[in-house]
Amino acid sequence: MTHTISALVKNSPGVLHRMAAEFDKYLINIKSISAGETENPNISRMVIRAEASSEEIEKITEDMTGMDFVIQIDDMERKEFVDRELVLIKVARNKDNITQLMQIFEVFRAGVVGMGQLTITVELSGDRERVEGLIQMLEPFGIKGMCRTGMIALKRGDEQDRP
Incomplete structure (x- = not known):
């Protein structure tokens, strides 16, 4: 199933790499990834589309939530965004x-x-x-x-x- 993950993260070096590495850890291919500053230049939004089971995405988002640079993370359903x-x-x-x-x-x-x-x-x-x-x-x-x-x-x- 395709999941869309939205993450608000601190705008700092290495964040994109560390987020992508989390998917690599679970051997999940990222279909698309976009990142850019929000209305606050200290915060970036990353939108990641990946094909994985709900259980795998739940594990990844749980791991990401514990990262020191992650402010908020959501696995969004299509109707929500x-x-x-x-x-x-x-x-x-x-x-x-x-x-x-x-x-x-x-x-x-x-x-x-x-x-x-x-x-x-x-x-x-x-x-x-x-x-x-x-x-x-x-x-x-x-x-x-x-x-x-x-x-x-x-x-x-x-x-x-x-x-």
Whole structure:
């Protein structure tokens, strides 16, 4: 099962490495990991997506809670959070397919950020399903390059994220 873990941590060197090492300890592959400062420059939020059993995630989050740099950690259920991912996709273009590509970009509200003689590059921000949908639509045209940020997420609702 895919789990989304949100962790508020002290913004200091080595934190990302130590958090990732915890997954290595349990031989769990991280599907995506994103980290960045919050509204407080001394605190970072890490969002980690991993495929593991609930028991494994419970053990990992319990271990992480005991780390001196961890402020708060949550294993969030899909309905509990809003998520986004950014993707840049470079796709093959020619005079015969440019109109079709532009229609696809419009449907997905993807923005053109670069154009060469043989390729066109677009960006899209959205949830994982929307990003995956655009990728599937562009595959038949020939994806020449792609870069994804990984998921970022915040809990839904009005409550404050940290204690």
